[in-house]
Amino acid sequence: MKKTTTDRRGALNETQVWQVYARRKYEEPLYEIGNVMADDVELAGVYARSIYDEFSWIEMVLVPRASMVTVITS
């Protein structure tokens, strides 16, 4: 069966979520500013920098959501 354009776009859907943390001052801790979806860590970095460009961050890090461990949940 011939693949449709929708199928092809579906094949490009990103599946990995990356939590984005950043800080503006050295005396501040990193805090969560949002998330991006990308299956490639390099692209995740590009996306995070383009989307969360509202401040001149001194540090920005990405954490794969899949690596986060829930300790307490209600």
Place this chain on the structure above:
Amino acid sequence: MTTTTRIDHEALFAVLSSLADNKQAIGRRYAYWCNGAPALEAAVAAAAMTQDELGHARTLYPLLEDFTQADPVQVEPMTRTLHYHLATLDEDFVGWCDFVAANFLVDTALTTFFEAAQDSSYEPLRQRARKVVQEERLHQVHGEGWVRRLARTGGAVRKTLIASLTRFWDETLCWFGPSDDATLQRLFREKIINANPDELRSRYLQKIMPVLQSLDIEMPVAFNAGSQRWDTTQPLPWTRWDTTSRRLE
């Protein structure tokens, strides 16, 4: 009263015109995809890259005014009727693969030139080159990331990507000019850039080929183990290349 001495330098004027027009054309083509990318994140990145490209063009056009070769009508992007950008940028991108191919091939080729101008004897270019190279790092990561992503998706997506890369290939390699290109050779002799056309082309291939090779995407080049360089394996279409506009006819 202040007087400004205008620069009489046909070669530098020609290359600056080409750089400005290519940056302007890439920016306009990217802009079309700010709301058409496959994902919201990619759309935002496209918007950011559009701003960068148009910004680069805006810093280059005013330099043209300093040259005796400048026609006042031709130094403003809004009134300019000469278009010295690649012919492959004349038309809108047909799909996202064209965006990625232009990002990966054309934008990287221009960055290769700016890298060679970071210690330029022409100060206005030196200053701009350093800023452009800094900003282009993210563009390069974006281009490489998407080439990998589209190639690994396989099937029709991979085929479309290869068709897009092929469409931009020849003209992008030609942009550096033939080995004896008088324009870039003069810039090299006068230390405005630190490489001749062949060296620039080689540096460019060294940047893009490892990515394509890792994805088994074959292009008409081969790695020469002796010289540790990539060489083209088929002649480039120099008979169709215009030395003034630095584009294929």
